[in-house]
Amino acid sequence: MLLQNKEVAIVGGGPGGLTLARLLQLKGANVKVYERDESRDVRVQGATLDLHFESGLKAIEKAGLLDAFKANYRPDNDRYRVVDKKATIFYDDHDKESTSDFGDESFRPEIDRGPLRNILLDSLQPDTVVWDSHIVSLEKIDDTWKIIFQNGNTAxxxxxxxxxxxxxxxRPVVTPIKPFYSGATYLVGNIEDSEKNAPKIHSLLKGGKISAMGDSKTIFVSAKGDGSMDFYIGWKATADWVKESGIDFKNAEQILEWFKKEYASWDNIWLELFNHKNTQFIPRPLYCMPLDQHWEPQSNITLLGDAAHLLPPNGEGVNTAMLDALDLSEILTSGKFADLKPAIAYYEEKMFARFVEEGKETIDMIDWMYSPNGLKEMVKTLNQLPN
Ligand SMILES: Cc1cc2nc3c(=O)[nH]c(=O)nc-3n(C[C@H](O)[C@H](O)[C@H](O)COP(=O)(O)OP(=O)(O)OC[C@H]3O[C@@H](n4cnc5c(N)ncnc54)[C@H](O)[C@@H]3O)c2cc1C
Structure with missing residues (x-):
């Protein structure tokens, strides 16, 4: 196979990188994952997400991890409410009978990011992940890559x-193409013990998810298995808003003052998002890669997931990263290609084609979501989905 006697370095131990490591190890490849986190538990993993039949779940199945997934997923966590800025409910599927299950194309089981990451980490051979490996640059020496880490180590x-x-x-070693700002920014946070610290939102949430929409603004909330809730406050902002706002994002009072002005016509229930002293707020301007992006393939380096085709959150990002990993692992180990370069070229063409479709829908979605009709469009879209 193409990877015989080769050392593969996967940079980044997110869902895409870890899935690739598992799939390649199943085929006997020699793999290391270099991850900047200092250890497995140093960072609380983000919100719950759903895996899709044709991408994330397919990769989990090919990785031989479906039983582990079934033991960790969260039935009914996909229950969804759409509300307006006053928290009046416009769409609610909590009482709908769930008719789909594993094996159905429409079944999208939810799992928290932490357990998903653990399933993937536990499936790898010991010492596959090299923690505390923040890569700062790469140097090509003949046909080999020298990887340089922030802590002074090299590999x-x-x-x-x-x-x-x-x-x-x-990315810059593969292409000069840079992501551009989408026009929307998120402010992300988590509230521990949401039943105690944000009781009204907790009871509206009912263990599922909420999208609140109004005045071309959004608030998304989702329940996690540890009793906390994650939230993303989203609105249209300038690319430099984080700097220009002058807000110290470690100062909850300054953020609350901003929220009260920016969301002045919203109900007081949303102020609960700012009640808890341990909440860390992270501003995230949302970026995308250009939809027509293309680059010359190289013979021993490529990209997957957000590194390759960043988009604003659209419910597909983890799924696509895992599908990239599945495609790449199959292409590199299938025996169909005599050399690495055409194999990588074939993988990248597939990835570019998928990205054009997904990217168009996402940019469209950002447009309608942050329009004055966002709520109406959201409800219409949900009512068209199969059960
Ligand atoms: C607010 C928000 C909500 C989202 N919600 C969803 C959702 O509901 N469903 C969904 O499918 N997707 C969602 N996404 C998108 C999803 O998070 C990403 O698309 C997905 O995580 C991409 O996976 P990845 O493996 O490519 O990269 P990542 O998950 O970003 O993983 C990259 C890894 O690389 C490591 N790393 C970074 N730089 C270095 C370096 N220099 N050296 C070494 N290691 C490094 C990081 O620590 C990390 O572990 C959301 C995104 C955001 C921002």
Missing amino acids: FADIVIGADGANSKI
């Missing part, structure tokens, strides 16, 4: 796969 690899997310350090 060598024959093939590098950049799975290091939105601000990829590997």
Whole structure:
């Protein structure tokens, strides 16, 4: 196979990188994952997400991890409410009978990011992940990559796969193309013990998800298995809003003052998002890669997931990263290609084609979601979905 006697370095231990590591190890490849986090538990993993039949779930199944997934997913966590800025409910599927299950194309089981990451980490051979490996640059020496880490360490690899997310350090080695700002910004936070710390929103949430929409603004809330809730406050902002706002994002009072002005016509229930002293607020301007992007394939380096095709959150990002991993692992180990370069070219063409479709829908979605008709459009879209 193409990877015989080769060292593969996967940069980034997110869902895409870890899925690729597992799938390649199943085929006998020699793989290391270099992850900047200092250890497995140093960071609380983000919100719950759903895996899709044709992408995330397919990769989990091919990775031999469906039983582990079934033991960790959260039935009924996909229950959904859409409300307006006054928290009046416009769409609610809590009482709908669930008719789909594993094996059905429409079944999209929810899992928290932490357990998903653990399933993937536990499936890898010991010492596959090299923690505390924040990559700062790559140097090509003949046909080998020298990988340079922030902590002064170095490593060598024959093939590098950049799975290091939105601000990829590997991307500039593959392409000069840069992400552009989508026009919308999120303010992200988590509230521990939401029943105690945000009781009104907790009871509206009912263990599922809420989208609140109004005045071309959004608030998304989702319940996590540890009793906390994640939220994303979204609105249209300038690209430099984070700097220009002058807000110290470690100062909850300053953020609350901003929210009261920006969301002045919204109900007081949303102020509960700012009640808890341990909440850390992270502003995230949302970026995308250009939909017509294309680059010349190289023989021993490529990208997957957000590093390759960043988009604003659309419910597909983890799924697509895992599907990239599945495609790439199959292409590199199928025996159909005599050389790495055409194999990588074939993988990248598939990825570009998928991205055009997904990207158009996402940019469309950002447009309608942050329009004055966002709520109406959201309800219409949900009413068209199969049960
Ligand atoms: C607010 C928000 C909500 C979202 N909701 C959903 C959702 O509901 N469903 C969904 O499918 N997707 C969702 N997404 C998108 C999803 O998070 C991403 O598309 C997905 O995580 C991409 O996976 P990845 O493996 O490519 O990259 P990432 O998950 O970003 O993982 C990259 C990894 O690389 C590491 N890393 C980064 N830089 C370096 C470096 N220099 N050296 C070494 N390691 C490095 C990081 O620590 C991380 O572990 C959401 C995104 C956001 C921002």
